[in-house]
Amino acid sequence: MDRQTQDWLLRLMGVGLALLLSALILLALGVSPLEAVVLLFHGALGTPGDLAAVLTAWVPVLLCSAGLLLTYSSGLWNIGIEGQIVMGAVFTTGMLRLVQDLLPPPLALVLGALAGLVGGTLWAVLAGLLRLYGNVSEIFGGLGLNFVAGSLVVYLVTGPWSRPGTGTTSGTIPFPPSLWLPAFPGFAVSPVELALALVALVLVGIALRGTHFGLRLKAIGKNLRSAFLLGVPVNRYLLAAFALCGALAGLAGWILVVGASARHNLFPLISSGYGFLAILVVLLANLNALWVLPISFFFAAISMGSLELVYERQLDSAVGSAIQGLLVLSVLLTQGLQRRLLEKRAGREKARPPTEEEPAAD
Amino acid sequence: MDLTIFLASVLAAAPPVLFAVLGETITEKAGVINLSLDGTILLTAMAGFAVALHTGSVVPGILAAMLVGALVAGIVALASLTLRLPQVATGFVLTLLTRDLAYVLGNPYVRVPGPQVPHTPVPLLAEWPVVGKILFDQDPLVYLSLVAIVLVWVFMFKTRPGLMLQGLGEQPAAAYARGAEVVRMRYLYTLLGGALVGLGGAAFSLLVAPGWARQKFEGIGWIALAIVIFGNWHPLRAALGAYLFVALQTLATTLQSAMPDVPTQVFPTLPFPLMILTLLLVTVSGADWMNRLLARLPPGLRRVLSRTIQMLQTVPPAGLGKVPRRE
Numbered sequence: 001m002d003r004q005t006q007d008w009l010l011r012l013m014g015v016g017l018a019l020l021l022s023a024l025i026l027l028a029l030g031v032s033p034l035e036a037v038v039l040l041f042h043g044a045l046g047t048p049g050d051l052a053a054v055l056t057a058w059v060p061v062l063l064c065s066a067g068l069l070l071t072y073s074s075g076l077w078n079i080g081i082e083g084q085i086v087m088g089a090v091f092t093t094g095m096l097r098l099v100q101d102l103l104p105p106p107l108a109l110v111l112g113a114l115a116g117l118v119g120g121t122l123w124a125v126l127a128g129l130l131r132l133y134g135n136v137s138e139i140f141g142g143l144g145l146n147f148v149a150g151s152l153v154v155y156l157v158t159g160p161w162s163r164p165g166t167g168t169t170s171g172t173i174p175f176p177p178s179l180w181l182p183a184f185p186g187f188a189v190s191p192v193e194l195a196l197a198l199v200a201l202v203l204v205g206i207a208l209r210g211t212h213f214g215l216r217l218k219a220i221g222k223n224l225r226s227a228f229l230l231g232v233p234v235n236r237y238l239l240a241a242f243a244l245c246g247a248l249a250g251l252a253g254w255i256l257v258v259g260a261s262a263r264h265n266l267f268p269l270i271s272s273g274y275g276f277l278a279i280l281v282v283l284l285a286n287l288n289a290l291w292v293l294p295i296s297f298f299f300a301a302i303s304m305g306s307l308e309l310v311y312e313r314q315l316d317s318a319v320g321s322a323i324q325g326l327l328v329l330s331v332l333l334t335q336g337l338q339r340r341l342l343e344k345r346a347g348r349e350k351a352r353p354p355t356e357e358e359p360a361a362d
Numbered sequence: 363m364d365l366t367i368f369l370a371s372v373l374a375a376a377p378p379v380l381f382a383v384l385g386e387t388i389t390e391k392a393g394v395i396n397l398s399l400d401g402t403i404l405l406t407a408m409a410g411f412a413v414a415l416h417t418g419s420v421v422p423g424i425l426a427a428m429l430v431g432a433l434v435a436g437i438v439a440l441a442s443l444t445l446r447l448p449q450v451a452t453g454f455v456l457t458l459l460t461r462d463l464a465y466v467l468g469n470p471y472v473r474v475p476g477p478q479v480p481h482t483p484v485p486l487l488a489e490w491p492v493v494g495k496i497l498f499d500q501d502p503l504v505y506l507s508l509v510a511i512v513l514v515w516v517f518m519f520k521t522r523p524g525l526m527l528q529g530l531g532e533q534p535a536a537a538y539a540r541g542a543e544v545v546r547m548r549y550l551y552t553l554l555g556g557a558l559v560g561l562g563g564a565a566f567s568l569l570v571a572p573g574w575a576r577q578k579f580e581g582i583g584w585i586a587l588a589i590v591i592f593g594n595w596h597p598l599r600a601a602l603g604a605y606l607f608v609a610l611q612t613l614a615t616t617l618q619s620a621m622p623d624v625p626t627q628v629f630p631t632l633p634f635p636l637m638i639l640t641l642l643l644v645t646v647s648g649a650d651w652m653n654r655l656l657a658r659l660p661p662g663l664r665r666v667l668s669r670t671i672q673m674l675q676t677v678p679p680a681g682l683g684k685v686p687r688r689e
Contacts, residue, residue, distance in 0.1 A: 025463070025466065025467065028467065029467070077450055077454070079454070130638065130642065133651060134641075134642045134645065135642075135646060135649065136638060136642050137641075140637065141638055141641075143634075144584075144634040144638040145638070147631055147634040148631055148634055148635055150631075151631035155625050155628070158625070279454065280458070283455065315466065316466045316468075317465075318465035319462075321458065322459065322463055322465075325455060325458050325459030328455050328459075329437075329452070329456065329459055332447055332451065333440070333441060333447070333452075336441060336445030337445055339445075339446070340446065
């Protein structure tokens with residue numbers, strides 16, 4: 001068997017493994033896997049409305065993935081992205097509440113977007129400062145800040161921003177349709193959302209490929225110490241990566257409030273796990289901006305399609321993300337296997353020094 | 363509140379966090395990070411409860427939870443040690459995956475009443491005033507958690523394999539040169555650590571907060587991971603951290619009812635800013651701005667402060683997260 005066939009077989013094996021495990025889980029829950037596939041597909045692409053829902057989920061995932069390409073390529077694990085989305089939504093809501101009666105809607109929307117950018121950036125920079133000047137791993141800093149942002153929303157929604165007379169967690173008063181992004185006629189997705197997400201991804205892709213900034217970020221990600229010794233202002237670059245990623249996440253938060261098919265208000269769990277989903281997307285895409293496009297669409301389709309499965313078969317709503325997780329884990333494991341086999345082949349040709357050490361973190 | 367009752371309730375509520383922290387300490391001491399704790403605790407809590415419910419007994423439930431914990435840890439070990447994938451990547455994916463699996467597979471068990479670990483005072487000793495009430499008027503998992511702290515400490519510092527374990531995390535290449543089977547031992551300690559985390563999960567669903575429901579134990583795994591850092595990878599300091607955390611949690615519950623004006627969302631969130639601040643405190647020395655700040659203080663205060671900070675500083679095992687290459 002030649003190398004390419006073997007590589008493709010391994011890749012297929014990864015996906016096959018994920019499908020097999022998913023099927024086993026569905027069987028354990030008493031759902032026929034074939035029926036589940038039909039429901040999933042139908043839920044995702046059955047009607048134009050379903051497709052609109054998939055695209056609506058795709059946009060925030062794309063924006064976050066674009067941001068995460070920057071942090072991930074500089075070696076950072078921006079797990080705080082969920083909180084950054086939430087803070088984007090919080091700042092957007094705050095700004096819109098402030099200006100909705102004073103300014104014309106388009107201007108209010110733009111100010112809302114700027115506020116969202118600021119909110120996401122602030123939260124990301126906070127995690128960045130903790131990491132760079134306090135030695136607190138961005139994983140813990142970001143995660144802690146996620147919980148803080150989540151509780152802030154619950155506080156706002158039940159306290160100062162609650163609907164008059166009620167203190168429920170269902171969210172703030174929805175904004176009027178004048179503050180919704182305009183949708184395509186007859187298709188509840190806004191061209192503005194789609195355009196912003198695609199432009200963000202293209203810009204990040206170009207930045208990583210052909211600019212000084214991107215190359216330096218990647219150099220830091222490959223070897224922070226050498227980059228520092230070669231005179232790259234490491235801290236400034238890492239903070240910039242955090243800030244840009246936070247800004248894009250904040251923009252996603254803005255879209256989750258004002259988007260054509262959004263709920264048009266602030267509510268707990270508004271980030272819907274899109275940030276974590278984007279982490280999985282970027283892991284699978286392996287830093288390739290082009291691959292982000294189909295993978296994030298596929299994942300958005302699973303997320304939305306699985307809702308039909310959940311509804312029809314009374315399953316827990318986590319079933320979609322469980323399938324996504326199985327897929328990513330299987331692919332990662334087979335990728336590792338592939339690389340090991342490759343090394344073995346190379347090793348047979350040329351023996352390696354015995355105890356060379358390498359950090360496992362990429 | 364009566365101090366005796368307070369201490370007894372802290373001890374009673376500590377086993378889940380304590381087992382998880384001890385397990386992860388062992389795993390990381392061997393050089394492997396099992397980042398999946400937050401999900402693993404959920405999945406093992408669910409599995410333990412489900413098996414206990416079906417068998418009608420807590421012992422099979424506890425064993426099943428430990429098995430599941432070891433299984434997840436096995437994937438971490440396979441990915442990291444055999445396939446040499448970045449530990450954070452697989453760990454994070456597993457965090458999400460185990461959480462989702464817990465919710466999906468645990469759906470039929472939500473809010474179903476089930477068996478619990480029974481309260482078992484030790485005869486005679488429980489009658490002992492104060493100390494007996496705190497230590498011996500508890501249930502088996504609490505006694506086991508106390509024994510586990512001592513056992514882990516003795517193993518790590520007083521036995522030969524324990525000293526080898528420290529070498530695995532500090533200088534894997536040297537341990538290998540001395541004849542330790544590095545990869546096999548790392549596998550072993552990762553599995554063992556995972557089983558202890560599973561025991562922690564079972565202690566949640568069968569003892570501290572009996573039953574299974576969505577989002578019941580979410581977030582606690584991250585706290586446990588942070589406590590391992592606070593504990594400086596030392597079982598006693600880690601155990602102290604776990605008890606401190608549980609004590610604060612118990613206090614917060616009391617405060618919450620005493621302070622009705624403070625919004626109720628504040629209290630469940632408190633652990634997380636506290637986690638960040640604590641990590642900051644134990645990792646901050648060496649930062650330039652800290653030294654500059656200290657230099658401005660009067661000498662007496664400076665000495666006290668810098669000594670306190672030095673004492674609190676933590677240093678991870680040198681080989682943590684690294685996989686030695688060997689052909």
